[in-house]
Amino acid sequence: MAAATLLEAPLSPGEFQTAARTALTRPPAGVDPWFHGYHGDLLDDRGYQTWVRAKAQLLALIGGARDRVVVDAGSGFGMVSNLLASWGARRVWATEVHTPMVESHRKVLDAHFGALRDRVHPVRTDVSSLPIASASADVVLSIEAISHYYDVGRFFDECARVLRPGGFVVISDGNNGANPRIRQQTETLWQRLEAGPTGKLGDHEIPEPMVSRRQRLLRAAFPHLAQAQVVELAAVTSGYDAARIVREVGAYLGNAGPAPASPYRRGDCPREPVWGYWLERLFDPRELCSMLERRGFRAYALPHYGGAKNDLVHLANVALRQVPSFRFARAYRVVARRV
Ligand SMILES: C[S@@+](CC[C@H](N)C(=O)[O-])C[C@H]1O[C@@H](n2cnc3c(N)ncnc32)[C@H](O)[C@@H]1O
Structure with a gap:
């Protein structure tokens, strides 16, 4: 041109x-x-x-x-x-x-x-x-x-x-x-993004929570796991991306590593496990x-x-x-x- x-x-x-x-x-x-x-x-x-x-x-x-x-x-x-x-x-x-x-x-x-x-x-x-x-x-x-x-x-x-x-x-x-009010509202948003429930929060539409995305990932990667174990492991892999979930949970299940120990705590910015990006960091x-x-x-x-x-x-x-x-x-x- x-x-x-x-x-x-x-x-x-x-x-x-x-x-x-x-x-x-x-x-x-x-x-x-x-x-x-x-x-x-x-x-x-x-x-x-x-x-x-x-x-x-x-x-x-x-x-x-x-x-x-x-x-x-x-x-x-x-x-x-x-x-x-x-x-x-x-x-x-x-x-x-x-x-x-x-x-x-x-x-x-x-x-x-x-x-x-x-x-x-x-x-x-x-x-x-x-x-x-x-x-x-x-x-x-x-x-x-x-x-x-x-x-x-x-x-x-x-x-x-x-x-x-x-x-x-x-x-x-x-x-x-830098705005304390936004910081506080965002912490509430983070909690909802991590654990649900879905629906509206202010201007945000809360999609499928990150903890249930991790459960889906775990079911796909380790199909033999019982549902209770899936729930338990999803709860302690907060903030991990897919590669880390598979690596650490795989090692733990094969007795080659410690149990993952990353539960969600208020004030943590959640992470989308499939694509790995952060959700609304401040x-x-x-x-x-x-x-x-x-x-x-x-x-x-x-x-x-x-x-x-x-x-x-x-x-x-x-x-x-x-x-x-x-x-x-x-x-x-x-x-x-x-x-
Ligand atoms: C809220 S959207 C904004 C999209 C666009 N800038 C707009 O204004 O319509 C943020 C986008 O950043 C993308 N993103 C997040 N982390 C990224 C990264 N490390 N590299 C490339 N894109 C990324 C997300 O997938 C998402 O589509």
Whole structure:
């Protein structure tokens, strides 16, 4: 594709909205059913506008996405990657660890966002080991994803490697560990995610609890186990991923290792055992800045109170940001520039 063509936005805002709607109402065969649950808000005009404005406000912190190479780190179903490409990003690496999401993204892209196909590249990977050339990207973007990564230190190492000098890391997350109220609410959420019951908790939909996922894993890996033993072992392997469960329980059952001893305790962040990611870890944004500065970035954090709903809320957010009040903010943004 000619450079001049790449600089143009390949889809108008109206075309993008239509494509997103069609993708949600007529998803191609084989798309994970969670796609609709995850992005259902986009079917409603207000929900759609709020979603787009939130992304525009975030990208405005670094002068937008146009003509840039972006790594979307933990891209989910890839809708944000598609949006950035529609705004004229030169290339977007949509990097995601959860295979069904990556495959769904590819299918949706092919079926409904053909104009973006040359720019958006869904890749199945852990963000701590990006299959992307060194010094080749302009932006690494992490939206509502950093609180799930296995290893944030290694992710930042990768940011330092893949970004060109002058490139940006942009992080947006709602798990503001510097706010004591959020910390307390999150501990309750963690307990529900680990042990259930399923259903709603605030804005969160509690899926199958982690303890019952571990029971399923144990039944599949050790079919001879009695149900009582499955329950007992699932209760003491909290925080383990699948590989560790199989390794340690296998050793224990074969009299080659001690009994696992990791029961869930309030205040522990649970872990999804099949894919291994953390569920809503809390970070103090200032600590993330220090980690980035140690890796050669100039970083700053902003408290975030909302702002995508309308201009008034946005202005209030901009004003409140002048006070570095992470203690009260619901969410945070981190922006770091590679020196
Ligand atoms: C809450 S979703 C956000 C998705 C997307 N950024 C968005 O805003 O729609 C977080 C995503 O990060 C992914 N993720 C978590 N840990 C990851 C890792 N280590 N490497 C790649 N993706 C990861 C999860 O699978 C999940 O899809």
